[in-house]
Amino acid sequence: MEKFIAVDRKEILKYYKPIAVDTHKGIQGHALIIGGSYGKIGAVCLSSKSALKTGCGLVTAFVPKCGYEILQIGIPEVMILTDVKKKCISNINFDFQPNAIGIGPGIGQNEATQKAFLKFLKSNKIPLVIDADALNILSNNKAWFLLLPSGSILTPHPKELERLIGKWDSEQEKFEKTISFSLQYKVIIVMKGAPTHIIDGETIYKNTTGNQALATAGSGDVLTGIISSLLAQLYDAIEAAVLGVYLHGLTADIAVPKTGFQSFIASDIINHIGEAFLSLESK
Numbered sequence: 174m175e176k177f178i179a180v181d182r183k184e185i186l187k188y189y190k191p192i193a194v195d196t197h198k199g200i201q202g203h204a205l206i207i208g209g210s211y212g213k214i215g216a217v218c219l220s221s222k223s224a225l226k227t228g229c230g231l232v233t234a235f236v237p238k239c240g241y242e243i244l245q246i247g248i249p250e251v252m253i254l255t256d257v258k259k260k261c262i263s264n265i266n267f268d269f270q271p272n273a274i275g276i277g278p279g280i281g282q283n284e285a286t287q288k289a290f291l292k293f294l295k296s297n298k299i300p301l302v303i304d305a306d307a308l309n310i311l312s313n314n315k316a317w318f319l320l321l322p323s324g325s326i327l328t329p330h331p332k333e334l335e336r337l338i339g340k341w342d343s344e345q346e347k348f349e350k351t352i353s354f355s356l357q358y359k360v361i362i363v364m365k366g367a368p369t370h371i372i373d374g375e376t377i378y379k380n381t382t383g384n385q386a387l388a389t390a391g392s393g394d395v396l397t398g399i400i401s402s403l404l405a406q407l408y409d410a411i412e413a414a415v416l417g418v419y420l421h422g423l424t425a426d427i428a429v430p431k432t433g434f435q436s437f438i439a440s441d442i443i444n445h446i447g448e449a450f451l452s453l454e455s456k
């Protein structure tokens with residue numbers, strides 16, 4: 174039996190955890206963002222900066238070599254690890270234990286990247302947020318879904334969802350197929366759209382924030398960073414997904430009276446995330 178929950182401020186305040194006075198960066202969570210390829214390093218910049226701007230204590234980005242200077246100069250707060258290859262990821266290698274990993278923004282579907290992703294999935298036990306081309310690679314290799322840690326969060330836009338579950342003839346069929354997929358692989362599916370729904374088995378969360386200003390390049394990459402950050406801060410996977418989607422949309426609702434729909438870009442989500450948190454904390 175399906176359960177339906179509208180995600181509004183009241184619902185969010187059930188999960189939201191203010192930052193403790195005596196916390197420090199070592200206990201605020203360490204998120205690892207894996208992604209990028211030649212020409213799409215911006216996606217990782219957006220994800221990593223969003224992770225930092227949503228309270229994560231430490232953020233490391235794993236990118237091909239061509240991303241090193243871009244990230245180091247663009248976001249000095251982010252630590253960087255690089256692949257051996259210049260233009261795409263070919264061997265995912267890191268020597269620390271992140272609390273959560275976001276993988277996929279800008280990663281591409283190069284043959285070497287696909288192999289590296291499979292090798293990574295075979296050994297990984299850390300909670301995952303999977304987006305963009307990492308999702309597309311999985312859609313082409315459905316057996317690999319069995320390698321995901323349970324509670325992993327997938328963030329498809331409608332085309333990526335179609336690649337994942339196949340075509341649908343009606344909204345009802347889309348929801349039925351997504352729920353079956355979530356139950357089969359024990360994953361949370363963030364069905365991005367207007368509005369975004371979050372599917373956790375038979376529970377459907379409908380987000381109430383956001384607007385058409387979010388229809389701009391990189392806004393999904395920002396969402397991946399936000400959810401990865403919340404997951405790294407030890408929110409439960411479903412809480413991280415629901416809170417992340419809510420905050421992401423709220424930034425656009427707050428910004429639009431100042432920016433208009435047209436001039437709002439993905440960096441404006443990041444610029445307004447502070448105001449989104451403040452509005453949650455206001456009485």
Ligand SMILES: NC(=O)C1=CN([C@@H]2O[C@H](COP(=O)(O)OP(=O)(O)OC[C@H]3O[C@@H](n4cnc5c(N)ncnc54)[C@H](OP(=O)(O)O)[C@@H]3O)[C@@H](O)[C@H]2O)[C@@H](O)CC1
Nearest residue numbers: 213214215216278279280281305306330331332390391394
């Ligand atoms: N600055 C950077 O580095 C950036 C890097 N990026 C990176 O680029 C990579 C490719 O990502 P991507 O999503 O652009 O490609 P892809 O999966 O082929 O989907 C495109 C097609 O999907 C559809 N579609 C999308 N949304 C829809 C909707 N709401 N509702 C309905 N349909 C929708 C639409 O199909 P159409 O309607 O045209 O048939 C559209 O043509 C990825 O790694 C990403 O991280 C980008 O994030 C940009 C900034």
Ligand SMILES: Nc1ncnc2c1ncn2[C@@H]1O[C@H](COP(=O)(O)OP(=O)(O)O)[C@@H](O)[C@H]1O
Nearest residue numbers: 330365366367384385387388390391392393394
């Ligand atoms: N018209 C809209 N209304 C509300 N949210 C939208 C709208 N268009 C796009 N979005 C949101 O923007 C994000 C787009 O994600 P995605 O397509 O992955 O972007 P990108 O890959 O360019 O980063 C999703 O969170 C989606 O829900």
Ligand SMILES: [Mg+2]
Nearest residue numbers: 305330393394
């Ligand atoms: Mg995307």
